Amino acid sequence: MLKPRIIPSLLVQEGGLVKTTRFGEPRYIGDPINAVKIFNEKEADELTVIDIDASTQHKEPDYRLIERLANECRMPLCYGGGIKNLDQANRILGFGVEKIIVSSLLIENPDMISKMAAYLGNQSVVVALDLKKPMFSKKYEFSIYNGKKKTGRFSEELVRTAIELGAGEILINSIDRDGMMEGYDLDLLVNIQSHCTVPMTILGGAGSIDHIREAIAKLGIVGVAAGSLFIYKGVHKAVLINYPNREVKTDLYNNYG
Template identity: 60%
Template sequence: MLRPRIIPCLLVHEKGLVKTVSFKSPKYVGDPLNAVKIFNEKEADELIVLDIDASVDGAEPDYKLIADLASECRMPLCYGGGIRSVEQAKRIISLGVEKVALSSAAMADPGLVTRIADELGSQSVVVVLDVKKRLLSKEYDVFVHNGRKNTKQGALETAVRMAALGAGEIVINSIDNDGQMKGFDLALARRMRAAVKIPITILGGAGSLGDIEALVGACGVVGAAAGSLFVFKGVYKAVLINYPNVAARDALVGRALGWGPEGNKQ
């Protein structure tokens, strides 16, 4: 049975694990490999790791870091940052990563999505769309280069187009909600879920497990990704890697979807 996924999202900046607020002011929160070890112990559903330097700097993916992460990781791993060619994507997959994530490269060269999907399969291609709400509008634009450049392309239309090009999953990352810990943009999530027929993951804004429950209740089987929620604890945001145990996840999903004790719809 398909289930919602609860996914920690780790940002790598200058080889360290960081957390941002609205894509600004990266705060160092630890070592990426140590975080992976803890998420292994907590049996996380999946893990997203994004190198926020590589694409902006025009650098190659950090293959040594990727290999170390993949070797340590015991859950499905999605890696993004600096991927601009089929050859780079193939090398990353060969290191033990399950999915490669494209962002600015997919916007600059949409055909890259198709070429990688043809080579590796759609299930291995994720497109991450960093989106920001237009001023005095209900619509959203896609931004690239860590939210610095507006592509002037609509978020919903771009998501539908990337799915048609061969992406196996779309990650919608809210710039406005990033690090705010006040809840997901549920209005945007519902619209994306209705428009895109492939798996989607919503990222940006989760401050509690209740926020994840609200997202699953609004969208059904969806990926619920978070950064701050899983690296901070308490009102003073002390750094503490955390993740709900299996029982808590099952209870959350059951409440959100109205599942009975056997996992069936009530």
């Protein structure tokens, strides 16, 4: 039976685990390998790891780190950052990573997404849309390179385009909500879901289990990803890796339909 997925999202920078706020102010948290070990023990449904510098600095993916993460990880692993061609994507999947995330390719080389989907399988290709609502606009604009470059393209159109190119999953990330821990942008997500015919994962804004519960109740079977929620504890944001226990997860899984 299909059910929602509750997904820790880890950001890495220069090999270290960091957390951002609205895609800026990266705060060093620790060793990503140690975080993976803890999420293994807590039986996380899936894990997403994104290198926030690889694309912006036009660097190759950090294959050594990816291989270490994949070797340690006992749950499905999704990796993004710096993936520009089929050889890179295939090498990363060869480590045991289940899915790769691409973003700027949607604007700069959309044909490559189709090639990846055809060769690797649609289910292995995730297209991430980092979205921000410009002032006085009703539409959400897509930005690339860790939010640093605006594209002038908007969410509904790009969801359809990504799916037509062969994406097997869409990751929707709210720039405005990133690290704020004030809840997901449900208006945005409900609208996106109405255009999305493949699995969808949401990211940006979760600050409590109730935010996850609310999202699942509203959206149903989606991937519900969070960074701050699973890294910080308390109002002072002490670093403490955490994840819902089995009883809480069961309750969340049943919170739709």
